[in-house]
Amino acid sequence: MDLSRRDLFKIGGKLLVLASAGATLEEIIGAAPPSQAYRMADHWWGMIIDIDKCIGCGNCVRACSQENHVPAGYFRTWVERYQVEEGKQPQVDSPNGAMDGFPPSKREDLKSFFVPKLCNQCASSPCVQVCPVGATFVSPDGVVLVDETYCLGCRYCIQACPYGCRYLHPEKHTVDKCTLCYHRITKGLTTACCESCPTGARQLVDFKNPKDPVHEFLRNNKVEVLKPYMATQAKVYYKDLDGAVR
């Protein structure tokens, strides 16, 4: 084949334009894209938590810690134990985030239950709002993420999170948080915490999937998000959330 210099520039230019527009090699050479490709626009992730099913074993905390290399003393997820006596402030504990479960309760006459916590993946997220450089953002599929190559480490987002879900990574010096195991869910897997939960108390859900059990769950149960008055449009829904929970 005889290629003139003009032809060479034309083809090269086309390739450059397509590549910069984010086209894959398959698209450039005209092959069909793989059918299983993950499309962010097709998903809107969240989680449902059934408080009555949580037994406080701490599996989720350990699994998260291992999966995401969470530094010791910091938590992307943790479990709280509430012990409520009528007319009194609730007694709450979460020893080492429930990494090793809980010691036996000293009293048996109290209303007692466990509350798993994680980033609420708020759609109207105060942490995203305050980031001075936009290093933290809501992805098109509804997950609040931090670009650690961009984060200044100013920690304004940690102050703005009403739920205490963020921390400064002691080695990276950037803010770290639950990513809803983004590296897993975009491959069709569930999160490490949901996978390791022995009772199915936590379930990853996709609000954009019409077949997801979340729709039936929301229709048939009384649900609430944490601190609803913060109006953050949290996407972690709790079934039968007690009023004592903060």
Next chain:
Amino acid sequence: MIPGVDGFIYPNEVELQWGLLIVLYPYITGLVAGAFILASLERVFKVQAVRPTYRLALLTALAFLLVAPLPLQLHLGHPERSLEMYFTPHRSSAMAMFGFVYLWYLMVVLLLEIWLEYRADIVHLARTTAGWRRLVYKLLTLGSENVSPEARQIDDKMSYVVTVIGIPSAFLLHGYVGFIFGSIKANPWWSTPLMPIVFLFSAMVSGIAAVLVLYMAFMKVEKMPIDMSCLDTIAKYLFYTFVIDFSLEMLDLLHRTYEADESFHSLDFMVHTRLWGSQVILQICVGTLLPLAILAANQLWRFSELRRKAMYLVASLLTMVGIFAMRWNVVIGGQLFSKSFLGYTTYKVEFAAREGLLSAIGLMALPFIIVVVLVKLLPPWAEGKASEV
């Protein structure tokens, strides 16, 4: 049990995120705004009595403004990325505007006003000095050496315009710092629309007190007489602004107590325990009521000159301590309680760490060193010479 933690706090809340350096940040910017507003009293509001401190107030504001970004820079996890705030600011972030507000204030207001005010002096110094000093002053003239009465009149008009722009800018600078805290809905200790106003008035109070102290110190060092009518006037304005500032803070306290929302029990307990020393004793009693009483006494009775000087000095120093305590109580206090309202953590200042006491002392000393250099470079008391040119 985690040491230093009482009750239940979310596990990521054990560590305080904003420490001593972030206490310095509003303190230093407050001194800038306050010093500038004192300077504008003479310029815009024609309070002639404070003329002797006009130039000193401008130089004080500049010295503190130059240091203002340093505590932030030292605090960042990645200081090398800080310029991203200029290049890719996130428009919904209150903090992202800091760089722009800062640059506006430094370049458009303060440097311009100081240059216009000193231009004739600089030209005079460029002609009368020799060696490297001559070169420095020559550079500072920026090539503008016309000091005819007409040119001076233009300087004066321009300077007036800059000050008029400068007053809202000073309000913006510090009101904005208050907004950074006041707009955090997750934190009930910070989240109040009063925060920018309280920050603004406390800024004026601390800035006026700082200029008063610096003026007395420089007069002592330079062995020059203190202009008592100037000192009396500054003390009077200090008293007025302090009364407004304290009223606003008490309004905030009253409002919180009367409303007693869900955070009240937790915050009330914190004020009566962890913040008792720094808020009730240091900020309110020693740093506010005592200086207010001293200043009020001077409004009611006439004391001898010597006594007045001593009283003003003590009141101003106490005021500066009180406003520092106020910044501490806002920044640190806002992080001592858990957002679960069920527990508290503790803050211990480290000594030689990056964000420790040594850095803070260094950062606080720096503007005073800069002010001494600036006063040497641009003597504030040599106004007479300028008119002789």
